[in-house]
Amino acid sequence: MLEVFKGGVPVIPTLERWYEEFKLEGYGAMIPFIGIVRPDNGIEGLSFDLYLPMLNEWFKKWQNLDDCKITMAHSFGDVMVGETSFLCAIFTKHRTEGFKYLEEFVEDFKANAPIWKYDLINGERVFAKDRAKELPGAGILSEE
Template identity: 50%
Template sequence: MTNIDYLELYDGHLPVETITNRWYDDFRLSNYGAIITFVGVVRDENNIDGLSFDIYEPILNSWFKSWQSKAKEKGAIILMAHSRGDVLNHQSSYIAGVCSPKRRVALELIDEFVEDFKANAPIWKYDIINGKREYALDRSTQISGAGLLS
């Protein structure tokens, strides 16, 4: 695991209870009125055995820091854990969290953050089929500013 200012990266599936319980224990006495988590679980579909992830950490760190700045303006913080490598069906690859003094701020931030994560985080997803990684092009979105002709 690596940890940079509330962004945690793990090799393999996420230990959900360990992470979410630690976040609760770390922040429950910080006078936040809301601590919200979102847990993403790999679905068993399209004959896959799981998913595999590659992460470009410099861009991810920059993207995540911009979200921390947005949250800070509202008195909140954002937490995130994500997997590198293989994650089998019914295991977690992604956890997002928001700690905020106010419920409404936390609810809005978690929604905006998870949606932006799906659209813009530099994480590439592969299907695992019969033990081999196959790029999941049909479920991928191009990152703004990426590519030779951007």
């Protein structure tokens, strides 16, 4: 399950909905990760662009795990300091594999999800090139 929200992700209602949907599916652990916008370098927030068709394709690769269910929500547009831009939850039978999948999923997300980040400074979007990663096949942002 992949969800996209304009602005900050509503954390509590989203986690509650996911919990209710999957609590009786035989999973013994639900391990969430909540990405909160930090006030680094005096930014007011972050702004995100994403390419949904490519994001859906990337996310589908994570839906083929037999012993795990992954849910994810991400923002597009502006997300202010203290709000959540990224939320995911890993559902597994046991916590040990859940923590393993969480680490792998978040690292793959950071490296390969087609989402571009901008700093919000004085009401302006400034591309965060120093924190951007190149995406294969992504035109000007790719090495190809």
